[in-house]
Amino acid sequence: MNETTRRTFAKETLGSLLTMSLLETIFAEDLLAAEIKPITARWMAEVEAMSQELKGKKLPQRVWQKQMERLLNQVDLPDLLKFLDFDKLTRNIQFQERGERSVRAKFPEVEGLPKDLVFGHQIFALRKGRSVVPHGHNNMATSFIVLRGEFHGRHYDRLEDDRKTMIIKPTIDRQFGPGEYSTISDHKNNVHWFKATSETAFIFNIHVLDLNALSGVRNGRIYVDPNGEQLSGGRIRARKLKTAEAFKLYG
Numbered sequence: 502m503n504e505t506t507r508r509t510f511a512k513e514t515l516g517s518l519l520t521m522s523l524l525e526t527i528f529a530e531d532l533l534a535a536e537i538k539p540i541t542a543r544w545m546a547e548v549e550a551m552s553q554e555l556k557g558k559k560l561p562q563r564v565w566q567k568q569m570e571r572l573l574n575q576v577d578l579p580d581l582l583k584f585l586d587f588d589k590l591t592r593n594i595q596f597q598e599r600g601e602r603s604v605r606a607k608f609p610e611v612e613g614l615p616k617d618l619v620f621g622h623q624i625f626a627l628r629k630g631r632s633v634v635p636h637g638h639n640n641m642a643t644s645f646i647v648l649r650g651e652f653h654g655r656h657y658d659r660l661e662d663d664r665k666t667m668i669i670k671p672t673i674d675r676q677f678g679p680g681e682y683s684t685i686s687d688h689k690n691n692v693h694w695f696k697a698t699s700e701t702a703f704i705f706n707i708h709v710l711d712l713n714a715l716s717g718v719r720n721g722r723i724y725v726d727p728n729g730e731q732l733s734g735g736r737i738r739a740r741k742l743k744t745a746e747a748f749k750l751y752g
Contacts, residue, residue: 540577541584542611547572552620552709555642562642562686562712569644569707573682576646581705584609585624587648591703594626599752601625601633606705624648625704627697633704634751635694635739636722637667639687643708645695646682650702652695656683657727659691660736667692667725667739668732687712692725692739694751726750 551568554560560568582588585606596602604624608614625633627650637659645654654677657669669692673683676698685691695704710720724747725739732738742750 539611539613540580542609542614544572544576544581545584545608546613546615548620548707549615549618552618552707555709556619556712558712562688565642565709566644566684566686566689569684570682573644573646573684576680576682578646578648578680581646582648585648585705587624587703590624591626596626596628596701597631597752599748600631601627619709621708621710623706625695625706627695627702627704629697629700629702632694632696632751634724634747635692635727636724636747637669637692638685638720638722640712641708641710641720642684642686642712643706644682644684645693646705647677647679648703648705649679650697650699652677652702652704653698654683654696655694655727656685656690657692657737657739658689659687665741666729667723667741668736669725669727669739670734670736692727694727696751 548569551560551565551572555562555565586609587606590604590606594602594604602625604626606622606624608618608622610616627633635655637657654673654675655671656673658672659667659669661668672690677683677695683690683693685693724742724744726742726747727737727739729740730738
């Protein structure tokens with residue numbers, strides 16, 4: 502082997518070793534994912550800033566909904582899935598016989614995103630024909646974006662309450678696919694119902710609780726039967742349900 506050939510061989514070998522070393526470093530430190538994370542991290546940071554304003558009463562609930570819808574419209578869905586480590590999180594998931602399985606995603610530590618967030622978050626996982634059963638909330642605002650699969654989504658404005666019933670009026674009734682979204686608050690689209698129409702379906706939920714901390718009203722779900730008495734103007738008198746009956750009827 503002459504000197505020129507030796508130099509070429511050594512250069513190519515060293516280049517290959519450096520390439521392998523770099524690839525090992527990238528995969529070991531997850532640098533490929535790190536290149537993607539800042540996109541959604543910045544998005545999450547904006548959600549956090551808005552949620553702080555909402556909780557601090559600097560932002561009305563309806564305005565928060567509009568701003569959340571603007572942000573949801575900008576989501577890079579593949580990036581969000583990587584940020585949530587969706588495939589790993591759902592690889593061996595055990596679906597519920599009725600209703601949804603709730604999975605908590607742990608956000609990666611990235612610059613610009615606080616560790617202690619005002620907003621809560623979870624992924625709902627459902628099999629075909631199972632539902633996030635119809636319910637409303639008190640003292641809370643939330644948003645949903647479909648991560649994978651298809652849903653039939655229905656929303657209702659909550660007009661009146663008494664001890665046994667709730668007067669509601671349909672506002673949304675359509676199919677939701679990946680990347681599609683909706684929002685709710687005490688003032689708009691408060692009652693919601695998502696039924697999975699694909700073999701499996703996943704929806705990401707962001708929520709802000711205790712918007713009126715002095716009210717003493719609990720944040721929990723208020724289950725209702727939207728197939729109730731039809732009233733004038735498209736309104737429905739929906740019977741309030743106990744948890745077991747709600748899941749038996751709609752889960």
